[in-house]
Amino acid sequence: MLADTARFAALAGELAAGTPCAPRRARAVADYLGLLCDSIHHHHRIEDEVLWPTLTAAAGDAVDVRELTDDHAQLDPMLAEIRAACADLVARRPDAAGVLAERLTRLHTVLDEHIADEERTVFPIVAAYVTTAQWEKVEAAARCAVAAVWSPSRSASSARTVSTGPKATDPESRPAMVPALGSRS
Numbered sequence: 279m280l281a282d283t284a285r286f287a288a289l290a291g292e293l294a295a296g297t298p299c300a301p302r303r304a305r306a307v308a309d310y311l312g313l314l315c316d317s318i319h320h321h322h323r324i325e326d327e328v329l330w331p332t333l334t335a336a337a338g339d340a341v342d343v344r345e346l347t348d349d350h351a352q353l354d355p356m357l358a359e360i361r362a363a364c365a366d367l368v369a370r371r372p373d374a375a376g377v378l379a380e381r382l383t384r385l386h387t388v389l390d391e392h393i394a395d396e397e398r399t400v401f402p403i404v405a406a407y408v409t410t411a412q413w414e415k416v417e418a419a420a421r422c423a424v425a426a427v428w429s430p431s432r433s434a435s436s437a438r439t440v441s442t443g444p445k446a447t448d449p450e451s452r453p454a455m456v457p458a459l460g461s462r463s
């Protein structure tokens with residue numbers, strides 16, 4: 279998601295600077311960014327509804343996800359603003375590309391900080407407290423959410439790469455970090 283927000287911010291900046299943008303291209307940009315916003319929203323929803331409760335149940339007072347939850351609440355309106363800017367781009371409203379570039383740049387900055395915070399806060403707790411069975415439930419929920427957004431029927435060309443997190447300390451009882459959560463891609 280960081281790579282996409284950065285490259286689409288750059289693209290929108292080029293459009294704002296005068297690079298031609300045919301209606302078909304504007305629609306393709308809007309469609310892709312719509313999927314990206316859906317993906318970010320579902321990613322955070324799975325964290326709020328599945329991962330945080332798992333961490334809290336496993337680690338108790340050793341983990342505090344309140345700031346991360348607050349970040350999610352801050353990010354949702356930003357996604358709505360990006361969807362609105364995309365609609366303006368498709369409608370060929372003046373300044374739409376510039377506004378979109380600005381909003382994507384801001385989203386990228388906030389997401390970058392948020393994901394760095396998550397890696398610092400969440401990964402050590404997962405490695406220390408969460409069992410493989412618990413993690414598999416989180417992973418399954420994340421896979422469902424990703425599949426719902428990036429299904430072939432919604433996007434034929436939405437290849438998505440994700441990074442892996444730190445290795446578990448004990449491969450027999452601790453999960454290896456998996457794609458879809460805590461990704462900096």
Ligand SMILES: [Fe+2]
Pocket residue numbers: 321322325346350392396
């Ligand atoms: Fe998050």
